[in-house]
Amino acid sequence: MVINIPWGTVQYIDCMNKEKGLPSLPDKSIDLCITDIPFNVNIQISSRKKDSKHRSINLNKKAYDDNKTDYEDWCISWFKQLERICNGIVLQIGEKNIPMWCNIKIPKGYAFCLKRNARTLSPIAYKNMIATLIFYGKTNRMNNNFFDYYVNSGFLRKNARHKNLIHPCPLRYAFWEDLILRLKPKSVIDPFIGSGTTAEVCKKLNIPWIGYEINPIYKEDIESRLNSINLTKSGLRHWL
Secondary structure (H helix, E strand, O other): OOOOOOOOEEEOOOOOOOOOOHHHOOOOOEEEEEEEOOOOOOOOOOHHHHOHHHOOOOOOOOOOOOOOOOHHHHHHHHHHHHHHHEEEEEEEOOHHHHHHHHHHOOOOEEEEEEOOOOOOOOOOOHHHOEEEEEEEEOOOOOOOOEEEOOOOOHHHHHHOOOOOOOOOOOOOHHHHHHHHHHHOOOOEEEOOOOOOHHHHHHHHHOOOEEEEOOOHHHHHHHHHHHHOOOOOOOOHHHHO
16 A cells, blocks of 8 residues: 655556555545546537637647446546545536436535636536536535636637647636635645646645546646746745
8 A cells, every 4th residue: 555645746547546546545645635527528629629719729639538338336436435535525527417426425515616708508517607516525614615717718718828738628727726725725636637737726835736647648738837837936926
């Protein structure tokens, strides 16, 4: 069993790997799991990305496998590991999966993020305007459970932080940072770290973290984000 957790690293393996994944981590060794799980909606990269209005977007974006026939059983397997490892768990689940998760285990609480300028009609969210998070275990009480952020779509896309990333759907950084700041975790694990938003936030906030990503193609995104962080006295984050 792993005793010394390799903090500040991403393990490019299946998070359920018996030797180095979740099964190898000690009981109650990490304060918080926070992650944006695969929604099982068979995510696709739109063919419209080559249109002129998308020319500022990375054309090498790659989708991940998001179409599991045993999705609920798969979720139960890693969720049981996280309950063993973590004091608290926060999952962004996709609205279509709320009934499934309530069947797996009734959440302790919920949080919602309103994306007022998002597009409409999506299998991922109610008209793609609301993102739902569910809470389990011990999580610090937030002063609210409703967040309101604009998304980087349409004319806002040209200034989007994620436009040059390979990952097809990076998390909204400001929202994720706000959420982690409110939760005040002592340590963090993200078993589906994707483009590395959790890693970037935790590194900036000096929170010990570890992540897992089964698709090594996103390593380029993660390393780019982590290498761009300036924690020296010349960097703004030092003074915040």
